[in-house]
Amino acid sequence: MSELIGGLADAVHAAGGRALEAGGAVRDRLLGRPPRDVDLEVYGLEPPDLEAVIARFGSVRRVGARQGVYVLRGMEIALPQGPGGVEDPHLPPEWATCRRDLTINALLRDPRTGEILDFHDGRGDLRRGLLRHVDPATFGEDPLRLLRVVRLHAELELRIHPRTAALCRRLALGGVAWERIGQELERWLLGARHPGKGLDALIYTGAERHFPHLVRLLGCPDAAADSAWGRTRAALEAAAGERVGERERDWPLMLGALLAGAGRPDATLRRGGRLRTPGHAAVAAARAPLFLHGVDRNRHRTRTVTALVREQATIARLAAEGAGASAYRRLAARVDSDLLLRLSSALHRAGHGPAAGFPAGERARERWEAEDLLGKRPEPILQGRDLAELGVEPGPAMGEWLEAAFQAQLDGAFNDRAGGMAWVRERLGNE
Numbered sequence: 001m002s003e004l005i006g007g008l009a010d011a012v013h014a015a016g017g018r019a020l021e022a023g024g025a026v027r028d029r030l031l032g033r034p035p036r037d038v039d040l041e042v043y044g045l046e047p048p049d050l051e052a053v054i055a056r057f058g059s060v061r062r063v064g065a066r067q068g069v070y071v072l073r074g075m076e077i078a079l080p081q082g083p084g085g086v087e088d089p090h091l092p093p094e095w096a097t098c099r100r101d102l103t104i105n106a107l108l109r110d111p112r113t114g115e116i117l118d119f120h121d122g123r124g125d126l127r128r129g130l131l132r133h134v135d136p137a138t139f140g141e142d143p144l145r146l147l148r149v150v151r152l153h154a155e156l157e158l159r160i161h162p163r164t165a166a167l168c169r170r171l172a173l174g175g176v177a178w179e180r181i182g183q184e185l186e187r188w189l190l191g192a193r194h195p196g197k198g199l200d201a202l203i204y205t206g207a208e209r210h211f212p213h214l215v216r217l218l219g220c221p222d223a224a225a226d227s228a229w230g231r232t233r234a235a236l237e238a239a240a241g242e243r244v245g246e247r248e249r250d251w252p253l254m255l256g257a258l259l260a261g262a263g264r265p266d267a268t269l270r271r272g273g274r275l276r277t278p279g280h281a282a283v284a285a286a287r288a289p290l291f292l293h294g295v296d297r298n299r300h301r302t303r304t305v306t307a308l309v310r311e312q313a314t315i316a317r318l319a320a321e322g323a324g325a326s327a328y329r330r331l332a333a334r335v336d337s338d339l340l341l342r343l344s345s346a347l348h349r350a351g352h353g354p355a356a357g358f359p360a361g362e363r364a365r366e367r368w369e370a371e372d373l374l375g376k377r378p379e380p381i382l383q384g385r386d387l388a389e390l391g392v393e394p395g396p397a398m399g400e401w402l403e404a405a406f407q408a409q410l411d412g413a414f415n416d417r418a419g420g421m422a423w424v425r426e427r428l429g430n431e
Helices: 002-014 024-030 047-055 093-099 122-128 145-156 162-168 178-191 196-205 228-240 247-259 280-292 299-310 314-321 325-334 337-352 359-370 384-389 396-410 417-429
Strands: 018-022 039-043 069-072 075-078 269-271 274-276
Touching: 002 018, 002 039, 002 047, 002 075, 018 024, 024 122, 039 093, 047 069, 145 162, 145 178, 145 196, 162 196, 178 247, 196 228, 228 247, 228 337, 247 280, 247 299, 247 337, 280 299, 299 337, 314 325, 314 337, 314 359, 325 337, 325 359, 325 396, 337 359, 384 396, 384 417, 396 417
Parallel strands: 039 075
Antiparallel strands: 018 039, 069 075, 269 274
């Protein structure tokens, strides 16, 4: 990527313009972090001239309806924008950066010389550990900046300036696309070393009001924390230690940790002088799809997260009951066992302390690893062709036989094809 940036910057310079790295990439370099995304802002070239330069490095693609924004090999290249978001190639950088959200994101860097352009004391705010808006008049142009402040507070562990928090409280997410909300939420939950700090920022910025399934946790009494909100914060912190660095595994895990307590406000009651939450997991599982509709509409992921939330206490229950192998097989058939084990371990630590052991989890792991079911669902041993070989005609009856055979397999009646065929043959003979 650095070679592409350097070549493009040289080409823009030769055409009479100036290409500058903008936003988070400059900030991350100053923090000693590898830049996640590198964006370029090009000054001094009209759109046709810029497009001609970009075309020398690859195909030119405009980004949706946004003016003056192109994508080249995953990198965004933009023209500076003036009032109202109108592109203006000849706008001075110090004016263009006034429309940035935060001072630490308003930094520019010349890739040809390494010069840092800082018109709003972004480097000073980095040294002070501060998230501060650039211009109160333009901060509200994109309401998503509310969640970006929350995410950066958790991700970079920087304090939020009180006046910036006040500006955030005026923003509403009602008109923001769910995809953009989900993207900020994902970057928060997957990128922050201490994601629980994001919940703190939700309250400080007033963003919690946009998540009704979470805001209900505030003030809900809890036996292990100051509130159900506090338990959820502890769950996020514990779940962060269970992440493996793969988005498809970590994203549902963290969503499960965020939503595991969503049923507590409905289920919490005081019985015998103690707080009880009977049925809270089922309530949370019913709420999970409603929350996910606003941040991630992937159907498979919704089913995965809902199952995790519903089964969050099952590992502990099976251990307490002394359940046998068949119960663990059936659980692995209902939910991703690896994700459930990691979520259950995190929730156990959230309720009993960071150093608490989880013997029930170890028991489940041993059961699943012994049968190669950790992170895998049990596969039916018998298929339709097997039953056809025994004379079962295709149709509803075959489906019923296949289901009955699978349930028997989960119960341990057989563990290979020969045993399964014998099991069906015996019952066919009894009909």
